[in-house]
Every structure is written in structure tokens, then in C-alpha cells.
Amino acid sequence: MSTSKGLEGVIVAETDITSIVDDQLAYVGYSIDDLANHALFEEVIYLLWNKKLPNQTELKEFTHQLTKEMTLPEELLNHFQTMNLEKTHPMSILRTAVSLLGVYDPEVDIMSEEANRRKAIRIQARIATAIAVFSRLRQGKAPIMPNPNYSYAENFLHMLKGEAIDPLEVEAFNKALVLHADHELNASTFTARVCVATLSDLYSGITAAIGALKGPLHGGANEQVIRMLTEIGEVDRAIPYIEEKIANKEKIMGMGHRVYKTGDPRAKHLKEMSRKLTAKIGQEKWYLMSEKIENYIKEEKGLPANVDFYSASAYHSMGIDHDLFTPIFAMSRTSGWIAHMLEQYQNNRLIRPRAEYVGPVKHVYQPISKR
Structure with a gap:
């Protein structure tokens, strides 16, 4: 098996x-x-x-x-x-x-x-x-x-x-809902x-x-991304922060995806929304930090951004609580x-897969007085 x-x-x-x-x-x-x-x-x-x-x-x-x-x-x-x-x-x-x-x-x-x-x-x-x-x-x-x-x-x-x-927020939020559907x-x-x-x-x-x-390995990733961006704080700290994370073998959330080889096709749409929304509130640093990290990880690790990465700064720019x-x-x-x-x-059939047993075999039960 x-x-x-x-x-x-x-x-x-x-x-x-x-x-x-x-x-x-x-x-x-x-x-x-x-x-x-x-x-x-x-x-x-x-x-x-x-x-x-x-x-x-x-x-x-x-x-x-x-x-x-x-x-x-x-x-x-x-x-x-x-x-x-x-x-x-x-x-x-x-x-x-x-x-x-x-x-x-x-x-x-x-x-x-x-x-x-x-x-x-x-x-x-x-x-x-x-x-x-x-x-x-x-x-x-x-x-x-x-x-x-x-x-x-x-x-x-x-x-x-x-x-x-704001109509731009409605456009961005509608787009995010479509992309995550x-x-x-x-x-x-x-x-x-x-x-x-x-x-x-x-x-x-x-x-x-x-x-x-x-x-956090599924839907919680975008919350982890904004936590990371908040910890970085400023654009010039982005790369040193990521370099330290990589040196410590820590995972960078929002990068790469199991089913995509060349990149998540949803990411570019939220990237553009992030650019517009951060500019609208005069907080372009969230977009610029994200872009720097994306480019660095793609070059160093070959991992492009996924849909979670730019949704974080987009939602943040709308004033939505991170959690x-x-x-x-x-x-x-x-x-x-x-x-x-x-x-x-x-077209239902009960989903019941099997597992391959790899544990011990042929144990014999011993009375508790002999254990």
C-alpha cells in the first residue's frame, strides 16, 4: 500500500x-x-x-x-x-x-x-x-x-x-471575496x-x-503576514528582518503554495488593490515592505507570493481588525x-481512507501485576 x-x-x-x-x-x-x-x-x-x-x-x-x-x-x-x-x-x-x-x-x-x-x-x-x-x-x-x-x-x-x-474599498473587498471563494x-x-x-x-x-x-498553515496565514509587517515597521528593515528569519529557519508566511509552481494567479489582483489602498491612506510603506519581501523571497527561495500575502496589507488599509x-x-x-x-x-460515498500501520506487532497482554 x-x-x-x-x-x-x-x-x-x-x-x-x-x-x-x-x-x-x-x-x-x-x-x-x-x-x-x-x-x-x-x-x-x-x-x-x-x-x-x-x-x-x-x-x-x-x-x-x-x-x-x-x-x-x-x-x-x-x-x-x-x-x-x-x-x-x-x-x-x-x-x-x-x-x-x-x-x-x-x-x-x-x-x-x-x-x-x-x-x-x-x-x-x-x-x-x-x-x-x-x-x-x-x-x-x-x-x-x-x-x-x-x-x-x-x-x-x-x-x-x-x-x-469608499468605492475603492468596496471594489477591493468584492475582489478579495471573489478571489477567496x-x-x-x-x-x-x-x-x-x-x-x-x-x-x-x-x-x-x-x-x-x-x-x-x-x-496558520491554511486561512490564518494572512493574519500572520500583517503581524510580520507590523513587527518590521519600516521599509528599510524588511530585508534584514527576513534574512534573520531565514537564518533561524523560520517560515515566511504568505509565500509559495503547494499547488502552484510559477505563482498564485490570485495574488496579482490583491497586490494591485494593496498598492491603491495604501496610497489612498498615505501608508504606502505596507505595500512597499510587502513588495520588497516578495521580490527577495522569490529570488532567494524561488517562492512567489500567494493570495494571503497582499490581502493582509489590503485589509489593514481598510481599517479592518487583524484578527x-x-x-x-x-x-x-x-x-x-x-x-x-x-x-x-x-453523488455521495462515505469518505473513509486507510492508513498504513507502522507500529509494533505481536505484543502479548500481561496482567497488571506483571507489568
Whole structure:
């Protein structure tokens, strides 16, 4: 029996959702470059779930459904009041919040395709509100209701910040959501599929996926990147800092990616957004530091930046708390998780791999008096 550490290179499923071929990423056949430059996140959610882009009428109705379902159950708001929001990592709060959303959804265990579609809308809508609400509550601020005239991206920034949102921020945030929406069988998506392959419900699958995304080797990378940039502080300290990290054999977060050889095709879009946003607030140093590090690591180690690297400075420039970076990743990736779980349901087989045993053999049990 052959093994592959981390399942690297192992094909475990067929999918018609997302492809990564020759370092090119596409959702249902649409290039990530095309979608990042032109599509609303709502269009991408619809595409992933329905395998086609919506027409104008379909998009209007879909957006209306999302906005209508953004209001959180009163019970969840009450639970937030009992949580230690100031001292608990937002990913732990979000994991718990999604699980509780399942508790208060009367259709949670109804497994028809129609019920799952309704739950999908509720989950995608309410995960945005949950992140914005607990962020405001821990600052002692009142929650802000969604605006039915706003897009998904603008609504999130509106509910989070409570102020007139700059169009450049909306553009950047929408682009980030599109870029993070799906990425084939990454760790969290595989976790979600394993979970629902037991015929568990969508809320359980999302909760499991959030647990996987929480780790710094997956979704937590962009939070580690901004921590690194903050420690560096100034552009002229960037290279000496990285040289010291490399000398100490420490990992530089946000660089390289297991499935790409020549570079992450998503990174260039957030790099440009980082450049524009840091210039807008007069803090170009965050972009310049990032660019210096990217060029140095690419030359020294052959590792280009991945999607997490420039999302860090982009989100920072929007005034978003650093510990919300990974929950925002989860908010976007929920669209892909749901698409994969719906696909798993359609052609399900319990995911149950084997392991090669390498431990001792032929031990004989001894009574405790003889051990």
C-alpha cells in the first residue's frame, strides 16, 4: 500500500466546480482573472452553486434573498452577550456562532435539495452579519442592520464600520471575496466534504471547515503576514528582518503554495488593490515592505507570493481588525464550501481512507501485576 504524506498529489474526487490546471484557476470554466476584474461576489456565489452565471433577473432575486436573510436570530444575539468577545479569537467565536445558527434553523436536519438550498442562502447571508456583529459588540458598539440597496461586499463593510464606505474599498473587498471563494480540495473544503459524506447537515460541514481554516498553515496565514509587517515597521528593515528569519529557519508566511509552481494567479489582483489602498491612506510603506519581501523571497527561495500575502496589507488599509482577516476568509470560502457539500450530496460515498500501520506487532497482554 503506497502512501502520500498530506495526500499530496492524490486525486480523491471528480468536480465541476473549480479547476487548477497549469497554474490557472477557474470557477466552472471562468478564469479567475475574468471574474476578479468583472464579477460581483453574488454572481460568483450563484455560479458556484448553479454552475452558470445569473442573468439580470436571477441576480436581482438572488441578491434580494441574501440581504433578506442577513438578520440574525435573536437567540444568537443573546448568546453573543454571554461570550468573552474581547479575549476569544474571532475564529472560535465564528465556529460557535455557525453551530448555533444550525441549532436555531428549523430545517437543519431536512436534507431535501430544496431545504439545503434555503439553508445555503441563510448560512452565506448570516455569516457576514455574525462577523460584523461580534466585532461591533466587543467594541461596545450597537449592531448595524444590512442595507437592502447594498451589494454583499458593501453591506459587510457597512455593518462592520457604520460609515459611508469608499468605492475603492468596496471594489477591493468584492475582489478579495471573489478571489477567496473557492480553491478546489484545500484542507477546509476537504474537511467539509468528509463531514457531509456521513450525511451530516450543512451547518456541521461549515463548522468543521471553519475549524480547519483556523490553522496558520491554511486561512490564518494572512493574519500572520500583517503581524510580520507590523513587527518590521519600516521599509528599510524588511530585508534584514527576513534574512534573520531565514537564518533561524523560520517560515515566511504568505509565500509559495503547494499547488502552484510559477505563482498564485490570485495574488496579482490583491497586490494591485494593496498598492491603491495604501496610497489612498498615505501608508504606502505596507505595500512597499510587502513588495520588497516578495521580490527577495522569490529570488532567494524561488517562492512567489500567494493570495494571503497582499490581502493582509489590503485589509489593514481598510481599517479592518487583524484578527478578523481569517473570519473574512471564511465568509468568502463559505460559498465554495457549500458548493462542494451540495456536490458531495449529489453523488455521495462515505469518505473513509486507510492508513498504513507502522507500529509494533505481536505484543502479548500481561496482567497488571506483571507489568
